Amino acid sequence: MTAVESTPVEATSPGAPITTTRGRAIRLTLRLVVLGYLTFILALPVFMVFWRTFEDGLEPVLRAISRPAFQSAFWMTLQITAIAVPVNTVFGILAALMLVRRRFPGRSLLNALIDLPFAISPVVIGLSLVLVYGKNGWFGEVLSDLGIQVIFAMPGMVLATMFVSLPFVVREVMPVLREIGTDQEQAAYTLGASGWRTFWRVTLPSIRWGVIYGVILTTARSLGEFGAVAIVSGKISGKTETLTTHVEERFQAFDLVGAYTASIVLACMALLVLLAMTVYQSGWLGRRIGRGHQHAASDETVR
Amino acid sequence: MAISMQRLTKRFGDFVALDDVSLEIRDGSLTALLGPSGSGKTTLLRIIAGLDVPDSGTVLLDDRDVTRVPPQDRGIGFVFQHYAPFKHMTVWDNVAFGLTIRHRPKDEVRRTVGDLLDLVQIAHLADRYPAQLSGGQRQRMALARALAIQPSVLLLDEPFGALDARVRKELRVWLRRLHDESHVTTVFVTHDQEEAMDVADHIVVMDVGRIEQQGTARDLYEHPANEFVMSFIGPVTRLGDAYVRPHDIEILLAPEEGSRQAVVERVVYLGFEVRVELTRDDGVRVWVQVPRDEAERLSLQQGQTISVRSRHEQVFAAA
Numbered sequence: 001m002t003a004v005e006s007t008p009v010e011a012t013s014p015g016a017p018i019t020t021t022r023g024r025a026i027r028l029t030l031r032l033v034v035l036g037y038l039t040f041i042l043a044l045p046v047f048m049v050f051w052r053t054f055e056d057g058l059e060p061v062l063r064a065i066s067r068p069a070f071q072s073a074f075w076m077t078l079q080i081t082a083i084a085v086p087v088n089t090v091f092g093i094l095a096a097l098m099l100v101r102r103r104f105p106g107r108s109l110l111n112a113l114i115d116l117p118f119a120i121s122p123v124v125i126g127l128s129l130v131l132v133y134g135k136n137g138w139f140g141e142v143l144s145d146l147g148i149q150v151i152f153a154m155p156g157m158v159l160a161t162m163f164v165s166l167p168f169v170v171r172e173v174m175p176v177l178r179e180i181g182t183d184q185e186q187a188a189y190t191l192g193a194s195g196w197r198t199f200w201r202v203t204l205p206s207i208r209w210g211v212i213y214g215v216i217l218t219t220a221r222s223l224g225e226f227g228a229v230a231i232v233s234g235k236i237s238g239k240t241e242t243l244t245t246h247v248e249e250r251f252q253a254f255d256l257v258g259a260y261t262a263s264i265v266l267a268c269m270a271l272l273v274l275l276a277m278t279v280y281q282s283g284w285l286g287r288r289i290g291r292g293h294q295h296a297a298s299d300e301t302v303r
Numbered sequence: 304m305a306i307s308m309q310r311l312t313k314r315f316g317d318f319v320a321l322d323d324v325s326l327e328i329r330d331g332s333l334t335a336l337l338g339p340s341g342s343g344k345t346t347l348l349r350i351i352a353g354l355d356v357p358d359s360g361t362v363l364l365d366d367r368d369v370t371r372v373p374p375q376d377r378g379i380g381f382v383f384q385h386y387a388p389f390k391h392m393t394v395w396d397n398v399a400f401g402l403t404i405r406h407r408p409k410d411e412v413r414r415t416v417g418d419l420l421d422l423v424q425i426a427h428l429a430d431r432y433p434a435q436l437s438g439g440q441r442q443r444m445a446l447a448r449a450l451a452i453q454p455s456v457l458l459l460d461e462p463f464g465a466l467d468a469r470v471r472k473e474l475r476v477w478l479r480r481l482h483d484e485s486h487v488t489t490v491f492v493t494h495d496q497e498e499a500m501d502v503a504d505h506i507v508v509m510d511v512g513r514i515e516q517q518g519t520a521r522d523l524y525e526h527p528a529n530e531f532v533m534s535f536i537g538p539v540t541r542l543g544d545a546y547v548r549p550h551d552i553e554i555l556l557a558p559e560e561g562s563r564q565a566v567v568e569r570v571v572y573l574g575f576e577v578r579v580e581l582t583r584d585d586g587v588r589v590w591v592q593v594p595r596d597e598a599e600r601l602s603l604q605q606g607q608t609i610s611v612r613s614r615h616e617q618v619f620a621a622a
Contacts, residue, residue: 183385187389
């Protein structure tokens, strides 16, 4: 008698496409609903912003861009994003590694805590930061004695942005880490690689798509954050304005072209990030497929 | 390199994976750890590699205590059950990994990896990614990767488990040949007794975290220490308290000394041998293996009354 052990079952392929007339009608209706939804919720408003901005030609747009308040807001947004994204990426990968690979007391609490920024309104986050770091807050006195101003200054804005964009990398990387398992890392250990080298040569390359997607989402969130930053920055024009708060300020000053221009710059920055990632991804994929074709002929020589 | 394991115990929560196991593995031998799921065979292998640390007990590699030495410093080649290929690296980079980690000179890496890929016959696949390989090719790559660091011990976890029958038989022969040429101390885990008997020169039978018996394939088959080993290694049929190999039962047309009457229930042709299912006059059901010629000579029919006599009955003391 031999002991019977389960053999891995191959994944079943998804069902065959529906080919009946009724099936086709259902499919078409579903497509129309989805496309219609996307048009009215997403495409139309974005298109309208572009349309209204350039309605009177390029000249008012250029004037809006050359305004010092706009430029200050633009650089402020860039700087905040340049700090918040790397910090949250490193933290996110570490937190994901801990949550997936380690068992420690308080693990489920930490896991729940990660989602807090999703659960709480950004306005509340902004207020809570003021309570902790503001003039009358817990650390307020200590910080002002040290000559550090957090609230109504850039440090507070960076903190607020980091807070609201914290979960993305963690939440994108965790499922990928779970999926790759520990086999490859253990193989690296037996081949003599230290924990550090294994992380750089095996773990990080394996989770890179999770990391990249997390970075895209973190960047988009950092660029677009409004509520929390609006509270902690005080929205001082030309000093602590970001692009989003600048949009609001222009809008309330009835400078619609200024508001739209800033909006478009914001949108373009986010699109640029997306585009860069897509190009990187497709370039990499193309290389892989190319390799596959190159060898297709010699495939079955050894079995 | 000789491996010595002394009084190893390992628990995972309430589950006892290894229960006071001691085992010596000779330098240059090819050993199979054979047992059903949950017998502790994989845990034992992982402890030798340093991937698991025992709760108590010691592991010696040539008299050096390595119980708490990390896997990086043991110089052991490990082939994982599902091969654990580095998916983002080409076959070449996979095999070169252990050498580039050690900062070996480029020439040496090129030569070693080239030789190994030739040895495992996948040199033409060097630029591929693991996802583009068949199961057998992936297995060979994993083997080449483990051999690249010139390990003093080679450990394989269910090396042929996930392959189809034909590839499995080929790789078995191939592993045996590789071992005969290189003499690296090799230990592999399997749940397939035929595989263990085919490849290994020493078999260790395990069950529920303990070693039941060890020896050569022939020892285990002919002198099993207990009921578990007897029924795990080869076919067995039961006669009351006694166990008999189904080919150790004679079928006689007329009663003879020591025989009993039986009725033929079913005759199954399995190529070169025939399986006969019988019910003895005392109600015990038995199955007997006879060569095809023998079956033809007897020309057995369903419902026919014949006599049976067993040659080597084994009775084990109640556990």
